[in-house]
Amino acid sequence: MKKTIKALKPSFVFLLIIVSFIACDRDFNAIDSDVLGKGNSNFSTGIDTISISAYNRKLSSLQVNNLAGNLLGIYNDPDYGLTTASIITQVIPTTFSPDFGVNPVIDEVVLSIPYYSRAIDVDENGNTTYALDSIYGNPDAEIKLTVYQNNFFLRDFDPNTTNNSAQNYYTNTDSNENSAISGSNTINFDEHIGEKILEHVFKPSADAIVTTTGTGDDETEARSVPALRVVIENNDFWKTAILDKQDDPELSNSNNFKNYFRGLYFKVEEAVANDGNMFLVNLATSNANIIIHYTSGEIDDRTESTYTLTFSGNRLNTFINDYNKVTFPTTPNKDLGDETLYLKGADGSMAVVDLFGKDDVGLEAFLRAYRQTDDSGDYITDNTSGNFILKKLINEAHLEIYEDDGMLTNPVAENGDSYHKYDRIYAYDIDNNASTFDYQIDQTDNTQNAVISKTVSLSFRDSISPTAGKYKIRITEHLNNILLRDSTNTKIGLVLSTNVNLTNNAEILNSPDEVTGIPAAAIITPRGTILHGSNSSNEDKKLRLKVFFTEPN
Structure with missing residues (x-):
C-alpha cells in the first residue's frame, strides 16, 4: 500500500x-x-x-518478597481457574523499650488493613463516599481469613552470599500448599504455625470506617478510608506476647523483636466452594497496623494508652493455583x-x-x-x-x-x-x-x-x-x-x-x-x-x- x-x-x-x-x-x-x-x-x-x-x-519460582503490594483472597478466573493468595509478614513495633505502666490491662486489639480506594463523592456533611480499586472476582462473595502466629524466621540477608544480599523467597505453586522456596529449601508455612489469633469471614466493603471516642457530650466521631478492620478477640495472647515482655530484651530493638515474634500468617480459605474475591493491599503503609489499646495505673488513676505494631518488615505472598480450565x-x-x-x-x-x-x-x-x-x-x-x-x-x-x-x-x-x-x-x-x-x-x-x-x-x-x-x-x-x-x-x-x-x-x-x-x-x-x-x-x-x-x- x-x-x-x-x-x-x-x-x-x-x-x-x-x-x-x-x-x-x-x-x-x-x-x-x-x-x-x-x-x-x-x-x-x-x-x-x-x-x-x-x-x-x-x-514458576517467582520472587514474591519485596513486592509493591500483596494479594489476599480467592479469585476464580473464568478462563483459568482458582487462585488462592495468602500472606506471611513480620510485624514491627513503632516504639521500643516501652513502659506500659502499672497493672496494664488490654481493652481491645484492632487489626486494620486499608483497601486501595478512591473518593468519589462528598456529601453536605463532609462525609466521603468511596469506591474500591484492586478488587478482583465476585464482590458479593465472602472469604475465610485465619491469622496465625508465624514461627518461621524471615531472614533479612542470604547467608549463602558474601555481599550480604537480601534473602529472596520464591513461589512454589506446584505444591498445592502455602509454601515458598528459599535457596534450596522449601518452606511449608502450615508446618510453622503458632497460636491461632483470629478467624474471620468477610467480604471487602467500600464503607468508610467510623470510630467513636468518649461518651455522652464528649463523644466524637472520626471517619477513615475503607479497610479490613477487625477487633481481635484474644487479649490474653497479646498480653503474654507483648505487655508481659516489658523491660525484657525482646522489646528493646527491631532485630530482637523479629527473632522473638517472627510474624503473622494470614491464611485464606474458601468460605463457599469455587468462589471468593481477592484484593491488593499495601501493608507497608503505616495505616496498616495492629493497635493494642490498654489502660494502666492505680485503681483511682487509670490512663488509656496504645501500642502499635506495623507490617514494615519482610513480607511475602504464597499462591495456590488450580488452573483446571486451561x-x-x-x-x-x-x-x-x-x-x-x-x-x-x-x-x-x-x-x-x-x-x-x-x-x-x-x-x-x-x-x-x-x-x-x-x-x-x-x-x-x-x-x-x-x-x-x-x-x-x-x-x-x-x-x-x-x-x-x-x-x-x-x-x-x-x-x-x-x-x-x-x-x-x-x-x-x-x-x-x-x-x-x-x-x-x-x-x-x-x-x-x-x-x-x-x-x-x-x-x-x-x-x-x-x-x-x-x-x-x-x-x-x-x-x-x-x-x-x-x-x-x-x-x-x-x-x-x-x-x-x-x-x-x-x-x-x-x-x-x-x-x-x-x-x-x-x-x-x-x-x-x-x-x-x-x-x-x-x-x-x-x-x-x-x-x-x-x-x-
Whole structure:
C-alpha cells in the first residue's frame, strides 16, 4: 500500500501530527518532517506487515518478597481457574523499650488493613463516599481469613552470599500448599504455625470506617478510608506476647523483636466452594497496623494508652493455583510461534516475542529493507552522528495483538463492567529486565490512575467493534535504535498488568532460559487473558508487527 503526497504546508503537517496523537488508539500514520531532508518534497508512505514469532512461557519460582503490594483472597478466573493468595509478614513495633505502666490491662486489639480506594463523592456533611480499586472476582462473595502466629524466621540477608544480599523467597505453586522456596529449601508455612489469633469471614466493603471516642457530650466521631478492620478477640495472647515482655530484651530493638515474634500468617480459605474475591493491599503503609489499646495505673488513676505494631518488615505472598480450565502448552514453538498465547498473573504465564528469529536472517532482511547501502552493498553511515543512513523512515511501529474470543469466557460481568475492559498488556525488554525505550520516553504517564497511564507506548484495549479486544504495543524507538545505532535486537516479554506504572522486576529462581525476571506488576494481579498468537489460524487476528514508514521518491 503506497500513497504519494506532494509537498505539505507546515500548518497542515502540524495539524496532522496533532491528529495522530489524538488518535493514538487507532492505526498510526504520523509523518515526521525531520526524515524528509531539505531537498525532498515528494515522498510516499506505506505499511510493512512483518511476521514474527511469539510463544508461551509458563512461569514458576517467582520472587514474591519485596513486592509493591500483596494479594489476599480467592479469585476464580473464568478462563483459568482458582487462585488462592495468602500472606506471611513480620510485624514491627513503632516504639521500643516501652513502659506500659502499672497493672496494664488490654481493652481491645484492632487489626486494620486499608483497601486501595478512591473518593468519589462528598456529601453536605463532609462525609466521603468511596469506591474500591484492586478488587478482583465476585464482590458479593465472602472469604475465610485465619491469622496465625508465624514461627518461621524471615531472614533479612542470604547467608549463602558474601555481599550480604537480601534473602529472596520464591513461589512454589506446584505444591498445592502455602509454601515458598528459599535457596534450596522449601518452606511449608502450615508446618510453622503458632497460636491461632483470629478467624474471620468477610467480604471487602467500600464503607468508610467510623470510630467513636468518649461518651455522652464528649463523644466524637472520626471517619477513615475503607479497610479490613477487625477487633481481635484474644487479649490474653497479646498480653503474654507483648505487655508481659516489658523491660525484657525482646522489646528493646527491631532485630530482637523479629527473632522473638517472627510474624503473622494470614491464611485464606474458601468460605463457599469455587468462589471468593481477592484484593491488593499495601501493608507497608503505616495505616496498616495492629493497635493494642490498654489502660494502666492505680485503681483511682487509670490512663488509656496504645501500642502499635506495623507490617514494615519482610513480607511475602504464597499462591495456590488450580488452573483446571486451561492446559498450558508444554513445548512452545519458538520458530513459528504458538497459535494461542496465555497471559496470566500471580505465577501464571507470559509470552515471548522474537521479532526477527533466532538465526538473524529476518533481521538482516529488515536492515536491507530500511538502510541505505553503497555500490558494494555495505551500509552507509553519517559522518557526523555515526548513525546509519536510512532509505525508509519508521514513523510508527507496533505489535498488533488480538484477544482470542473463541477461547475466552467473554463477556463476564465483574463489578458492573465487561470482564476484560481494563486489561493492559505490559511489554518489557527480556534481555535487560527493563521497560522498553518506547515506554521510557512515553510522556502520557499518570501516577494517579494506571488505567490511563502510558497510553502511547502501551495503548488501551480497544472496545469498539469490529476491533474490540485489540491491543497495540509501540516499539518504534526499539526498531529505530536497531536501524540507526545497531542496538541489540532484544526479545520482548508480554505480561498482563493492572498497573503499568510499576516497572521493577522480580527474579526467577534458577531460570532455564533467557527469561530471568518478570515485571513484579504481573505477580500482583490474578487476572488473565488469552490471545491470538503469531501462528494463529485466524489470519486477520494473528499477532504481527506493523511498520508505518515514509520513503522519499
